[in-house]
Amino acid sequence: MAEHLSKTDISDWQDALVEWFAENGKSYPWRETTDPYAILASELMLQQTQIRTVLERSYYERWLEKFPDLETLAKASEEEILKAWEGLGYYNRARNLQKTAQHIIQEHNGEFPTAYADILDLPGIGPYTAGAVTSFAFDRPAPIVDGNVIRVLTRVFAYDEPIDTTAGKRQLWEWAEALTSHQQPRAYNSAIMELGQTLCTKGSPKCLLCPVATWCQSRDQPSAQSLPIKQKKTKITDKSERTLLLVDGSQVLLVQETGSRRKGLWRLPDLSKISVPKNHRTHLCGEMTYAITRYRVTMQVWSTRSPKALADSVEAAEWFSIKDLPALGAPYRRAILEFAGQNGEVS
């Protein structure tokens, strides 16, 4: 399909995007640097995560302040890393970022690799992130395909087949490859992503303002809104969870996550795993619902009037100051803040 575009077309398409971006491109902290480590940190934070989320809570700035370079990050403790990543989700990203730092120090003498294949080889870095670092940090040509680019390309080529298949992905990368700029890799890749983010949006694409509408087979078509097409629909399963909120003065009792989910983070103890003494009375503080991966979880929070007595029944638990909590899964943090008062009273 890209065969429909001649060499001149491709060049004009690139120029139009780059020119539009020069006029309309937004400034982000990670666009003001060419430090590959800083760019990589931003890219990992942004995987499946909206720009707004990263910006609003200053994850990027805080991360670079705490771990300004590869050496500092390589030596950090898991606890520090998870605390800095707390609330962002997909916590293996943080662990992989540290593994990458250690890998570069050991295998590349501390020099960030500039070759695409070497970057792709780093833990947690797939085709998209490798292309992003290659182009954004080193201004070298590399195709990228993310959620934004997928919208732009499927609409430009009126691609109405599912994109979450092997064939669909192959087609998208093929197009991205064919359109990659060898003149201005950094600007072009930034431009096509920003186009998808601001004009070629999910809801109602702003074709009227689009700098590349000339080349678009879905221009002003209602069909544009329905692209891209996905085939997978994840079905949500309901789950329930009973947790124990034990507060003693300014302290709260926590246990560490064991499974693969939220590994290394802390949480409220799971009441269903605790054998409560026969004559011990517990009461329900409240209930909240949250979503995680393919589950919708209804979480009950239980407590007691005599927390110290019950704490002995909780395996491998530790007391933490509520003012200085370790990295927690978001729902547990919310529950503590909502149900635990300042002076140990539990609602």
Add this chain to the structure above:
DNA sequence: AAAGCGGGGAA
């Protein structure tokens, strides 16, 4: 090829 992995914002 499919499933697992977090959390939040927007329609």
Add this chain to the structure above:
DNA sequence: TTCCCAGCTTT
């Protein structure tokens, strides 16, 4: 509610 977000890894 559902969908999506600067995706990657494991099964």
